[in-house]
Amino acid sequence: MIRAAVDLGYYQELREATHNGIAAATGLAETTVGEHLRKIEANVFSSLHVGVADH
Structure with a gap:
């Protein structure tokens, strides 16, 4: 599924795909x-150790 999102342009600067398009x-x-x-x-x-700091 992540491959489809990448291939369809979901993670492009100007997003080329939507959840609906990936679903289809x-x-x-x-x-x-x-x-x-x-x-x-x-x-x-999480693997990049990027998260919300505990307050």
């Missing part, structure tokens, strides 16, 4: 695409 390309529901992308992004940021 992968056969997943739009909400599922959103959930998966949020989880993937959270994992990437």
Whole structure:
């Protein structure tokens, strides 16, 4: 699914894809695409040690 997002331009400077477009390309529901992308992004940021500081 991340490959589809990248291939469709979801992470381009000017975003070329939407959750709906990725959903159509992968056969997943739009909400599922959103959930998966949020989880993937959270994992990437976590691995980079980028996060919200505890207050």
